[in-house]
Amino acid sequence: MSPYVSSSAAASSAAPPAQAVTALVTWREGMGYARLGLTEAGRDLGVHLRVLTAYAAPALLAGYLAATIVEPSPLEQAAIAGLPWITAVLGTVAVMVVVSSLARGRRTGLARATVVALPWVPRYFWTNVHTTIVFWVPIGLLLELGAWKAAMVIPNAGVLGPLAGGLWWLLIAVVALCLHTRTLLAPFLAVHADLPGTLAALEAWRLSGRHFGLCLATFVLACLPVALPIGVVALTLAITLPDPALGMLLAAWPSLVWVGIQTVRPVLIPAVYALYNDLWHTELARREQEGEPATPRPLCWVLALTGPLPRLARPE
Secondary structure (H helix, E strand, O other), X not given: OOHHHHHHHHHHOOOHHHHHHHHHHXXXXXXXXXXXXXXXXXXXXXXXXXXXXXXXXXXXHHHHHHHHOOOOOHHHXXXXXXXXXXXXXXXXXXXXXXXXXXXXXXXXXXXXXHHHHHHHHHHHHHHHHHHHHHHHHHHHHHHHHHHHHHHOOOOOOOOHHHHHHHHHHHHHHHHHHHHHHHOOOHHHHXXXXXXXXXXXXXXHHHHHHHOHHHHHHHHHHHHHHHHHHHHHHHHHHHHHOOHHHHHHHHHHHHHHHHHHHHHHHHHHHHHHHHHHHHHHHHHHHHHHHHOOXXXXXXXXXXXXXXXXXXXXXXXX
16 A cells, blocks of 8 residues: 555645645655656556557557548548547557556556457446546536637727636636546546446546545646657647648647557556555545445436446456
8 A cells, every 4th residue: 555645645634834735745746656657667668669559550540641631531531530539448448458467467468458458448438428528518618608708809908818818728728637637537447446437437536536636746747758748849840840731730630639648648547557546445445434425316327227237357
């Protein structure tokens, strides 16, 4: 059991003057998980690179098709729309299988990781339906409200107009980061703890509510080592490319985003896997003493429909 959880619990009861120290301790703990992610990714770099290459390829191909075909046929349109889903869904679960196997002292190659991951795809997808709703309903409302606000003509706004627009996008980014943090653990609870998708999303919301700072710190710090260089390269290309090449890049952009996300996963997933293990086992021990929390009635109805679905694989 990691010392991170106990120190976070103690820090959460600190007096207000010590809040800065509490935040510093939390981010230091998050840095510990991020370092662990880097270490675990390097333990078997070869298999991570093979999985990355195999599962970034579908999104790369979709981006190439989108950038080079002016008027795609229906089959090409289907490929452009469908190939990134292989990266987004199966690519994630394959990395999760590799990470959990390495954590148990077993090496897993690309082929076996794919075979083991495939039965978990329906569970992972159903879990992501919940997290997508949690994320995109508030973000969608903010985007619509921002579009309505931008359409309003405010006389003599001057620099206040662009400033208000920038602050609005900053608000959207902060809300998006918070919502993603609250659902960060859901796939791990679905695949590794073998919880139905609805329950996995609920438990992720509960756990991240108790340990929001630690989840946020782990997520941000584990993403930075890979995401920051990717962001710098993308920004440099956006600034320096001539218009024709920039147009091709923008056409491929939706698919290339998934390539970037897949590149971040070999470091992020081991870090969050360790965080999940610590928080979930601590939570189970707490519930042995205090009892199980009640499940909201609407979610009970969903669980009654989807809970009896057959389990297609053993927990990973």
